[in-house]
Amino acid sequence: MENKKRIFGLDLMRATAILMVLSSHVLWIYPHSNNYISQLFQVFGYLGVELFFVLSGFLIGKILYHFYLENDFILHYVLTFLKRRWLRTLPNYYLVLMLNIFISFLIGYTISDIWKYFFFLHNFVAPMPSFFPESWSLSVEEFAYLLLPFALFFKTKVVQPKNKANFFLWVILGLIFFFFCTKVYYAFTTTNTTLSEWNTGIKAIVVYRLDAVLYGVLAAWVAINHTLFWTKIRFISAVLGCLLFGFLFVGVGFFQLTIETYPNFWNVFYLPLTSFMCLLFLPFLSEWKVNQHALFSKTITFISKISYSIYLLHYSVLLQLLHFYFPSKDMDGFSLHLYTIGYVCLTFVFSFLLYRFFEKPILDWRDK
Secondary structure: OHHHHOOHHHHHHHHHHHHHHHHHHHHHHOOOOOOHHHHHHHHHHHHHHHHHHHHHHHHHHHHHHHHHHHOOOOHHHHHHHHHHHHHHHHHHHHHHHHHHHHHHHHHOOOOOOOHHHHOOOOOOOOOOOOOOHHHHHHHHHHHHHHHHHHHHHHHHHHOOOOOHHHHHHHHHHHHHHHHHHHHHHHHHHOOOOOHHHHHHHHHOOHHHHHHHHHHHHHHHHHHHHOHHHHHHOHHHHHHHHHHHHHHHHHHHHHOOOOOOOOHHHHHHHHHHHHHHHHHHOHHHHHOOOOOOOOHHHHHHHHHHHOHHHHHHHHHHHHHHHHHHHOOOOOOOHHHHHHHHHHHHHHHHHHHHHHHHHHHHHHHHHHHO
C-alpha cells in the first residue's frame, strides 16, 4: 500500500540528495586534496542539503495546503499538523543527539551550549559549534514547520480570507520576500568575503535560510492549483534547471563571480538561486512514475526511505567513531578504498536498522 502512494521521481530526488551528502563526507577519510573529484564532492554536500530543503517544502506544502483548505484552521488543527511532523522528525533526531553526546563523552570532546540542540537554537542567529554539525539543516526545517502554519493561523485571525487558496499563496510569497530581505540586511552588515565565512555566517543560519523550504511550498501550491501548467512545463523546467545548475556551479567560476569580488551576489542571490534551481526539477520529478517492482526503482525507494536515518548517522556517529578508533591517516590508497567501502556499508546497515526498528514503528503508530 505504501509503495502505491510513492512517486518515483521524488524518491529519486531524495535518494540523490542523501547520496550527495554521503559522498561529500567520504572526503574526510582521504587526505586533503583540491583535485576535480574533491571539488565535485564538496559541491555535492551543499547541493544535497538544498535538494532536501526544497523537497521537504514541496511535500509538507501539499499536506498543509489541503489541511488549510479543508479546515477552519483553528489552533487545534495547527497543533495536529505539527504533531504529525514532529513524530516524523523528532524521535530520530533526539535519539541520535543522545548518541552524539555519549560519543563526545567517550572521546573526551567538550560540548558548549548543549541545551540549544534540544530546541534547535544552536544555529538560529549565529554560527553553530562544531558538535553534531549536520544538524544545522534540521533546525532550518523544524522552524519552517513552525513558521508556516502559525503564519497562516495568525494572519487568518486578522484577515478572514474570501479565497483561502490565494491567501495561502500570498502568505508564502510574503514570507519568501521577508527572508530574502534578511539576506540583504546580512549583506549590508557584514564584511564576509570568503567561502568559509559564507558557509558558517549565512548558509547554515536559520534566520537566513527558511525561504529554502518555502520555495518548495510555493511549488506545491502551483502543482495543486495549476496542474495542467505544471505538467506541461515539466520538460522545459528541467532543462532550465540544468542551465541554472551549469551557471551556479560552472558559470560562476568561468565568469569569475567569486565571493571575494562579488560578495553581494553570494550573500543575497546565490542561495535563493540554488533553491529556485532545485524547484525547477520538481515538475518533471513529481510526474515521473515507474514500475515499483523494477530492481532500480526498488533500490531508489529503499535509499529514499532510510535517507533520514542515513543523514543522522553517517557523519557524527559512524564516521566519527571510525575516525577515532580506526584512524585512516596512515593507510595507502587501496586500504583507503576498502575503508570507504566498509564505512558506506556500515552506514546503510545501521541506517536500515534505525529505520526498521525505531523510525518506521513510530510512523506506523502515528498513521493509525
